[in-house]
Amino acid sequence: MTRPLLGCIADDFTGATDLANNLVRNGMRTVQTIGVPQDDAAPVQADAIVVALKSRTIAPTDAVAQSLEALRWLQAQGVQQIYFKYCSTFDSTAEGNIGPVTDALLDALDSRFTIACPAFPENQRTVFKGHLFVGDQLLSDSGMRNHPLTPMGDANLVRVMQQQTRRKVGLVAYDVVAQGPDVIRARFAALQAEGVQIAVLDAISNADLQHIGPALTGMPLVTAGSGIAIGLPQNWQITNAAADGLPSATGLRAIVSGSCSVATNGQVLRFQLSGRPSFAIDPLALARGDDVVAQALAWAAPLLQDGPVLVYATAEPEAVKAVQAQLGVAAAGELVEHALAAIARSLVDAGVRQLVVAGGETSGAVVQALGITQMVIGPQIEPGVPWTSARSGENTLHLALKSGNFGSPDFFTQAFAQLHE
Ligand SMILES: Nc1ncnc2c1ncn2[C@@H]1O[C@H](COP(=O)(O)OP(=O)(O)OP(=O)(O)O)[C@@H](O)[C@H]1O
Numbered sequence: 001m002t003r004p005l006l007g008c009i010a011d012d013f014t015g016a017t018d019l020a021n022n023l024v025r026n027g028m029r030t031v032q033t034i035g036v037p038q039d040d041a042a043p044v045q046a047d048a049i050v051v052a053l054k055s056r057t058i059a060p061t062d063a064v065a066q067s068l069e070a071l072r073w074l075q076a077q078g079v080q081q082i083y084f085k086y087c088s089t090f091d092s093t094a095e096g097n098i099g100p101v102t103d104a105l106l107d108a109l110d111s112r113f114t115i116a117c118p119a120f121p122e123n124q125r126t127v128f129k130g131h132l133f134v135g136d137q138l139l140s141d142s143g144m145r146n147h148p149l150t151p152m153g154d155a156n157l158v159r160v161m162q163q164q165t166r167r168k169v170g171l172v173a174y175d176v177v178a179q180g181p182d183v184i185r186a187r188f189a190a191l192q193a194e195g196v197q198i199a200v201l202d203a204i205s206n207a208d209l210q211h212i213g214p215a216l217t218g219m220p221l222v223t224a225g226s227g228i229a230i231g232l233p234q235n236w237q238i239t240n241a242a243a244d245g246l247p248s249a250t251g252l253r254a255i256v257s258g259s260c261s262v263a264t265n266g267q268v269l270r271f272q273l274s275g276r277p278s279f280a281i282d283p284l285a286l287a288r289g290d291d292v293v294a295q296a297l298a299w300a301a302p303l304l305q306d307g308p309v310l311v312y313a314t315a316e317p318e319a320v321k322a323v324q325a326q327l328g329v330a331a332a333g334e335l336v337e338h339a340l341a342a343i344a345r346s347l348v349d350a351g352v353r354q355l356v357v358a359g360g361e362t363s364g365a366v367v368q369a370l371g372i373t374q375m376v377i378g379p380q381i382e383p384g385v386p387w388t389s390a391r392s393g394e395n396t397l398h399l400a401l402k403s404g405n406f407g408s409p410d411f412f413t414q415a416f417a418q419l420h421e
């Protein structure tokens with residue numbers, strides 16, 4: 001029997017598969033659960049467990065409560081280390097939820113020190129002198145400054161984190177990280193002597209992540225994006241080459257996209273330009289009560305044999321703002337998520353077994369509508385996005401949950417080519 005070593009709490013669903021992907025690629029057999037499993041669920045046989053929550057933008061007290069519930073369940077599984085996964089763009093507000101959840105987990109673990117590091121160099125997220133870069137831009141100059149729910153107007157992570165926590169925040173800067181684990185550990189000790197309990201870490205390459213990993217051995221809580229996971233499996237001497245096996249893919253192919261990020265807008269356009277069929281969801285038609293779900297399915301039915309087909313609500317920022325002005329931000333989001341989730345379920349009823357979903361909130365809604373409770377992580381499609389397999393009722397599905405900002409322009413056309421049938 002395999003005892004899980006690493007227990008992870010992810011604050012959204014695409015972020016959870018992103019983390020699980022990095023663990024699998026580095027040899028850890030990983031199971032992803034949707035929400036906290038019921039008490040009577042069978043013990044998980046894996047090296048790592050990722051509990052996917054939808055807690056990024058909910059009220060801080062709810063995010064804390066859900067994260068503590070996940071912690072208790074992971075502790076009951078016997079894990080040795082807890083990993084709180086947030087976005088590589090540190091998506092949060094002045095209230096949280098990264099700070100409050102970190103504080104609550106440290107308290108519950110009776111621990112006095114952890115790190116904070118969203119670096120994911122393979123996806124162009126780097127941290128230098130405590131500042132987060134997205135590609136060549138500071139976080140605060142990137143598209144994230146206009147995010148509707150978690151606008152990021154400050155790239156200085158020590159300052160951002162300090163606003164959200166009652167603990168003292170410090171920095172382990174690049175010159176230390178570059179010197180390897182022993183020097184990093186010595187800096188942790190020096191910071192603790194100064195009363196620091198949360199250390200932001202610089203990292204600009206995978207080599208840095210490999211330096212950081214061993215310095216985290218035995219630390220009860222790690223808080224990070226998915227990048228830090230790249231350096232952790234070596235701490236348990238795990239090199240499980242068969243970590244990414246999935247069953248053969250079957251059935252029809254579709255994409256459901258509710259992400260309005262720059263990357264997803266480009267991917268939708270590229271899919272359309274390649275001549276593949278697509279169906280746009282109009283949120284105002286949904287609000288009028290039109291049966292858009294039935295219309296989408298009637299459109300898709302004759303096309304599915306020659307799929308993939310794309311059903312999308314993805315739109316440019318001006319169009320989204322216009323809809324939000326009429327319906328309200330939260331109501332528009334929920335309406336579209338609901339519709340896309342119902343469409344995904346109907347597509348599966350119609351025989352779709354290979355499904356790409358774009359957007360974290362959208363993925364959450366779709367996965368819940370499909371009644372999925374666990375996902376097996378398979379091979380990586382592109383950095384941060386693996387194929388997974390999951391049971392939905394009687395069916396086995398292949399699912400790819402794509403974070404809004406991840407993936408090359410050809411992602412929607414390329415993803416299916418990587419599945420073997
Ligand atoms: N045309 C639209 N008008 C208004 N809201 C929309 C529209 N299309 C999608 N939405 C909503 O926008 C939100 C997009 O969030 P989602 O998390 O799915 O994507 P994302 O933020 O790009 O992804 P990620 O969280 O992975 O970065 C959802 O709530 C979705 O329902």
Ligand SMILES: O=C(O)[C@@H](O)C(=O)CO
Pocket residue numbers: 012014015016018019086087088089225226360384403404
């Ligand atoms: O870390 C990231 O950027 C992603 O896994 C994510 O969380 C997007 O929602």
